Amino acid sequence: MPTISKKGQLMPESPIRKLVPYAEKAAKDGKQIYHLNIGQPDIKTPEVALQAVKENTVEILSYSRSEGSETYREKLAKYYDRNKISVSPKDIVVTTGASEAIAFIFGSIMDVDDEVIICEPFYANYIAFATAASIKVVPIVSNIEDNFALPAIEEFEKLITPKTKAIMICNPGNPTGCLYSEKEVKQLADIVKRHDLFLISDEVYREFTYDGNSHFSILELEGLDEHTIMIDSVSKRYSMCGARVGCLVTKNENVRHTVLKFAQARLSPPTYAQIASEAALNTPQSYFEDVKNKYIKRRDTLISELNKIDKVKVATPKGAFYCIVELPVKNADHFAQWLLESFDVDNETVMVAPASGFYSTPGIGINQIRIAYVLNRRSLVKAVNIIKKALKVYKD
Missing domain, CATH: 3.90.1150.10 (Aspartate Aminotransferase, domain 1)
Structure with missing residues (x-):
């Protein structure tokens, strides 16, 4: 059989x-x-997003560009600029959910048996995407006793091998709800720069921070453009989980060029969902x-x-x-x-x-x-x- x-x-x-x-x-x-x-x-879900689909005048539901529609990426860049993240539309690749962004990143920067260090507990599907890409997740344990704070940088150092290609975080975190501070993110920046690694940050919950805390993106780091890759999604921000629209953002041209080849292989992200996601950017504060x-x-x-x-x-x-x-x-x-x-x-x-x-x-x-x-x-x-x-x- x-x-x-x-x-x-x-x-x-x-x-x-x-x-x-x-x-x-x-x-x-x-x-x-x-x-x-x-x-x-x-x-x-914001009414403006739902209405954009109901009232659109599309006569042929055609493919969009593989990297996502130009108007959507232009508006996304303006959204990031309002959040202290300076990027251009060309730095953005629209994906079918954040899930596809993760798969594209793993496929673009890692070969079979390469390693990515991730604080655990972490979003369960990271393991699934790593398995699909034939790479290895190297966990670094955080603890409930200290509210799942970022482990000491020395602990990251101990795990780095010649096979290590990246450190990955989720900030704010799923499943822990932890929020890494600007100081902690900069500590990670130092280590990836010292060891010539990528720093991947899943930032789909950026709007949801509490107790006077604010979110600090890896794309706000200076001098780290070649090392940083950010993952984002409309799913949680606008309560649009079913739209399946996400993106990855990086100023590393080689990474973007490679990701685009994966994006071309799957043709394009969904057109109607991009229409809704573009309209959602008009949601009031x-x-x-x-x-x-x-x-x-x-x-x-x-x-x-x-x-x-x-x-x-x-x-x-x-x-x-x-x-x-x-x-x-x-x-x-x-x-x-x-x-x-x-x-x-x-x-x-x-x-x-x-x-x-x-x-x-x-x-x-x-x-x-x-x-x-x-x-x-x-x-x-x-x-x-x-x-x-x-x-x-x-x-x-």
Whole structure:
């Protein structure tokens, strides 16, 4: 019988989506499920983006340029300029979601068995993209005890080998909600320059920073144009996850030229979604202020309720809309499945994402979950109460 590839066997399941069959079964059984498992905001997409698609006068839905439409890239450059990031439209390659940007970057700067250093826990799909590119993720562990702060630079130094091609960060972080300061980003800049590496930064949550903190982009670094590659997306910023439009931004001409070859191979990013994304750039600042205030209140409510549960440990996010929660259980994967299969409170239960899938080091994070606080505060309180009651009766 024909067999699948070793690469296919190594490709990990999504820790976010692998429990979907159990959730579907619970829903068919009539249970209401509070979805804390996935970063799908309940915030309304800006009307200006939706109207742009409804009212467009396109008569032939044709290909766009492989690097994305010129008008969209021009407006994106102006958006970045308003955020203290000076780039030109030619520095931008529009992609089918940030996911494709990551795949293009890995394919453009790394060969088989090359290495990228990433702080863990990290966005689970980084492992999937690395597997697809036949490269190796070298994890550097951050800890819940210090709110998943950036590990000491000396620890990065210890991991650098002749195979190391890049250091990659997510800032603000998914799944931790950590936010790296300007000082920390500059420390990373020093090390990539010293070792002649790339610095890749996934900045799709840049609008969501809290407690007076602000976001500092790697593209604000001086003298590092040949080393930096930034990843972005409309998914979270405008609550447009289904648009599947992202981009990568770099001033490194060789990287852009190589990425463009990958972009040409897949022809072009989606036309209608680019129309919506271009229009979304006209969203007023008040939209973001309102959204941020909602997330701050949700975060504070979630952390407060979780801290009421005995033996539960939670890191306080400074950005994005996720947090890692350590539970008094041996196996959070089993607990998450059990919640859907065997537990409810008044016919209601909760879906969470086991955190082990956000680590690549075996045995770490197995008693942790990631919570996305993308529900209203009342729902968050009810969801945490269900978890609290579940922990009282759950047997490992």
